[in-house]
Amino acid sequence: MDIQSYISSGKLELFLLxxxxxxxxxxxxxxxxxxxEIQQELDELEQTMFAFDNMSGAAPSQEVKxxxxxxxxxxxxxxxxxxxxxxxxxxxxxxxxxxxxxxxIAASIAAIVASxxxxxxxxxxxxxxxxxxxxxxxxxxxxxxxNQVKQEYEQKDSQLDKMIAGDFKRVEMRGxxxxxxxxxxxxxxxxxxxxxVFIAVNKLNELSEEFDYQLWAIGDDGPIGxxxxxxxxxxxxxxxxxxxxxxxxxxxxEPKGGSKAPTLEKLVVLGEVT
Amino acid sequence: xxxxxxxxxxxxxxxxxxxxxxxxxxxxxYAVISRIIFDKDIAEEVFHDSxxxxxxxIEHYDESKGRLYTWMANICRxxxxxxxxxxxxxxxxxxxxxxxxxxxxxxxxxxxxHIDGIGVRELMTDLNDDQKFIVExxxxxxxxxxxxxxxxxxxxxxxxxxxxxxxxxxxKNVARI
Numbered sequence: 258m259d260i261q262s263y264i265s266s267g268k269l270e271l272f273l274l275x276x277x278x279x280x281x282x283x284x285x286x287x288x289x290x291x292x293x294e295i296q297q298e299l300d301e302l303e304q305t306m307f308a309f310d311n312m313s314g315a316a317p318s319q320e321v322k323x324x325x326x327x328x329x330x331x332x333x334x335x336x337x338x339x340x341x342x343x344x345x346x347x348x349x350x351x352x353x354x355x356x357x358x359x360x361x362i363a364a365s366i367a368a369i370v371a372s373x374x375x376x377x378x379x380x381x382x383x384x385x386x387x388x389x390x391x392x393x394x395x396x397x398x399x400x401x402x403x404n405q406v407k408q409e410y411e412q413k414d415s416q417l418d419k420m421i422a423g424d425f426k427r428v429e430m431r432g433x434x435x436x437x438x439x440x441x442x443x444x445x446x447x448x449x450x451x452x453x454v455f456i457a458v459n460k461l462n463e464l465s466e467e468f469d470y471q472l473w474a475i476g477d478d479g480p481i482g483x484x485x486x487x488x489x490x491x492x493x494x495x496x497x498x499x500x501x502x503x504x505x506x507x508x509x510x511e512p513k514g515g516s517k518a519p520t521l522e523k524l525v526v527l528g529e530v531t
Numbered sequence: 532x533x534x535x536x537x538x539x540x541x542x543x544x545x546x547x548x549x550x551x552x553x554x555x556x557x558x559x560x561y562a563v564i565s566r567i568i569f570d571k572d573i574a575e576e577v578f579h580d581s582x583x584x585x586x587x588x589i590e591h592y593d594e595s596k597g598r599l600y601t602w603m604a605n606i607c608r609x610x611x612x613x614x615x616x617x618x619x620x621x622x623x624x625x626x627x628x629x630x631x632x633x634x635x636x637x638x639x640x641x642x643x644x645h646i647d648g649i650g651v652r653e654l655m656t657d658l659n660d661d662q663k664f665i666v667e668x669x670x671x672x673x674x675x676x677x678x679x680x681x682x683x684x685x686x687x688x689x690x691x692x693x694x695x696x697x698x699x700x701x702x703k704n705v706a707r708i
Contacts, residue, residue: 267691270698272597275605276675286596300598305698307559307600308705313651314562321575322553325582332586333546390587397584398591 258514263288264298273302278408291514331383416455416494423448425455428506430528437510437525438462443486445472445506445528452499454483461488461525464510470525471515474503480519505529534599541589549586556600557582560607567611567673577614581607612673654704662697669694 271277272285289296425446432441442459456472464470470486483498486508510523532540532551540548557578564581565574585603592602658666668674674682676690685693 265692265695267693267695270694271676271691273601274669274676274694275601275608276677282596301702302698303598303601305702305705306604309654309701310559310562310604312705312708313654314558314565316558317561317575317578321579322557325553325579326550328579328583329549329586332544333549394588394591397588 260292260294264295269295269299269302272299273306278412279405280412331386416496419448419451419453420446420455420494423451423453426530428528428530430506430508430526432460432526435524435526437523441508441526443508443526446494447500447503447506447530449501452501454497454500455494456486456497457494458486458488458491461486461491461508463488467513468510469513469515470508471511471519472497473507473509473519474500475505475507476500476502477504480507482515482517482519485515503530535594538589538592538594538599541586544586552586553582556603559600560603563604563607564611566671567608567615573614574611577610578607581610584610608673615673653708654701656704657700658697661693662700665690665693665697666701 268277268281268285272282277285285295285299289299425448428445428447430441430443430445432438435441438461441461443461444457444459446455446457447453454472454474461470470488472483472486473480474483475481481500483500484495487495505527507519507527508525509519509521510525511520532548537548537552541552560581561574561578564577565571568574568577585606588606592599596602655663655666665679668679669676676694677687679685680687680690
């Protein structure tokens, strides 16, 4: 694949702005893992975005900082423990002998009961607060999930629109007659006018890490690679690159990332356009 | 502090690490919010909530899915956009533009802000009109690229390449200043 044109497509910027669908994000991440140039570009772009943000605005006020840290106060587990006030060693206990003694004792008892209650409710409050925070977290995880489902739904919806509105021809590609996988079956849907190609995997074995399935459109100029096939996604539509003219479609097994020309010994399925 | 160390400290709910995070990133993260939300009080409220959310959601942050700053900036950006679109805040008659932002910053008292305002203006030099438009809508108005495409009838591919071109210019300017 052409790494430079991938880098300059603008996709990495949208990745950093958080605007890609889950599937596109996965694609960027796995490509970045394979190609250090992409990872480096991502890192540089992130630094640029940070520098731009850091240089383009004023600092938040001191008040908001104090407010944030007071909100977070109870979250810090490792916060400094208050030192217990120890009675100095060797101090003598002087017996109290005054008419106020009963009142002093009563007052002390009241104080102890009140502090006990205070601690009890503080503990309860803390507990509720934690439960509440946990609920909030759950809720935001659910919102994220919902968002993801929504994006997937929208994608499917727009695919469906295309399928209904377009003039798609179905080309069945089968593995009979080839060595690789006799029962392999993949369908191509091709709209010749719009030049759009989708495929749906019906039966295709999983490949090991270092290989990919690659789809070829075989036309007057010979086979042209039009994208990698995700064999794990069964019976969903995968959009491939545009094709204007083809007499047949075929899938071969190629080294990870695909090849410029098909490895014919590893032809898996073939289907002619009727 | 290394990023891994920082993340480990945040997960351990360590106060010092949280303070470090604040010192290093508060200005940038607040900028992400305050250029979308013009009102200083509301911007600070959103910043407070976002920063608290960041420290509390750090368990959910997955290092393999992107860097820490990107994750934090996206939380701030999304909260700001949510706030902007909620009923609480009406920006009627207030169009967030780069010029308003610069003017707003310059008119605040204090030299620090004054310098910052000039920073924004300098960072924006050499952007052509198309790129300036993109930065304005995406950074200052909180549009997504598909919203820009839909609303102004610009093909998605063109929006993407303009985003790329604009950030390349910003990259040069950031390095220069």
